[in-house]
């Protein structure tokens with residue numbers, strides 16, 4: 504099934520029958536002519552190009568590992584001027600300082616506001632136990648700033664200064680990760696997309712790189728550190744899956760940085776580093792993983808890094824923070840409300856209420872009718888009984904009268920004589 508974009512015109516509205524996604528009675532229809540919504544991706548493209556993009560990358564690693572050089576190489580610009588080495592007597596910062604540089608760069612009409620957060624001083628002290636702390640604080644302060652913008656009344660112009668990726672430079676020792684590296688990654692992996700790189704890979708042989716990578720990966724796995732992995736989606740074409748796997752197979756990227764062009768023995772001019780034994784080409788995949796790192800960070804997964812930062816890292820931080828403040832998220836409050844579904848729901852409730860009222864009224868009516876019927880029946884019975892009684896009394900009276908009549912006609916006294924007694928009207932001589 505297609506992955507419909509949320510909340511846009513392309514998303515089908517749920518059906519009132521309340522099926523899980525509202526797709527149950529969606530039918531496939533053939534268009535009879537060009538409608539124009541095939542142009543939607545172009546509209547999105549135009550809009551986002553107009554808006555421009557914001558991306559913030561952080562570089563962390565001990566001094567002199569080539570962080571600034573790699574950023575210059577990645578974005579093909581002199582973001583960082585070449586450094587003048589400090590004299591040994593110069594004052595050096597006592598803590599990890601955080602510096603950020605922002606530049607607007609443009610390529611084929613697409614504007615990118617790139618911010619690079621540098622962390623000079625990391626790992627430079629005798630006691631480096633807490634070197635990760637100012638960096639974590641900086642990342643969280645950027646989350647805080649974003650949250651504050653989200654809570655404003657006007658949210659039209661939110662500037663996203665959150666760190667979308669952190670390149671962690673590993674010293675090319677050829678052994679394994681140092682305590683400093685593990686501690687940093689352990690503390691930061693839930694707050695930022697970690698991309699580990701092996702710095703100055705030209706100082707190691709190919710075999711050394713292979714075994715060093717394995718050791719680094721096993722250290723990472725052992726400490727349950729989650730580094731950024733490009734996602735593989737369902738229904739992705741084979742080529743994309745192969746590309747993603749190829750990129751993933753190079754982690755940690757063994758990189759070489761150079762913002763200088765050098766001539767190769769075969770007469771080409773390339774970005775690279777020149778040695779008496781030959782030239783290391785930055786953009787040559789046989790020489791180092793720079794191209795794959797650029798693919799991960801810029802060409803293929805920049806949007807994925809931004810999305811993962813927003814949907815997972817920031818979201819987790821935000822809910823943890825709100826939870827700590829005692830604000831529990833009420834999922835029903837944040838539930839997306841579809842007006843059509845809401846209307847249907849209200850209508851159903853109203854209909855149910857009406858039906859209940861009707862049933863109650865019918866019950867009351869029936870009760871009254873049966874009471875009346877019972878009363879009528881009772882009076883009918885009473886009437887009948889009275890009628891019967893009266894009829895019987897009449898019958899009795901009639902019987903007596905008939906009897907009297909018969910006696911008078913037969914000349915018998917009405918009252919039979921009882922021995923010696925005289926009856927009225929009949930006098931004895």
Ligand SMILES: Nc1nc2c(ncn2[C@@H]2O[C@H](COP(=O)(O)OP(=O)(O)OP(=O)(O)O)[C@@H](O)[C@H]2O)c(=O)[nH]1
Pocket residue numbers: 564565566567568569570571572573586623624702703704705706758759760761776
């Ligand atoms: N061999 C080799 N040298 C490099 C590489 N990248 C940078 N360098 C050199 O290493 C030195 C330090 O490079 P930077 O880019 O300033 O290093 P950084 O990590 O930014 O250093 P800080 O800002 O002091 O923390 C420079 O002389 C670079 O020319 C690389 O890939 N290989």
Ligand SMILES: [Mg+2]
Pocket residue numbers: 570571572583621
């Ligand atoms: Mg630097």
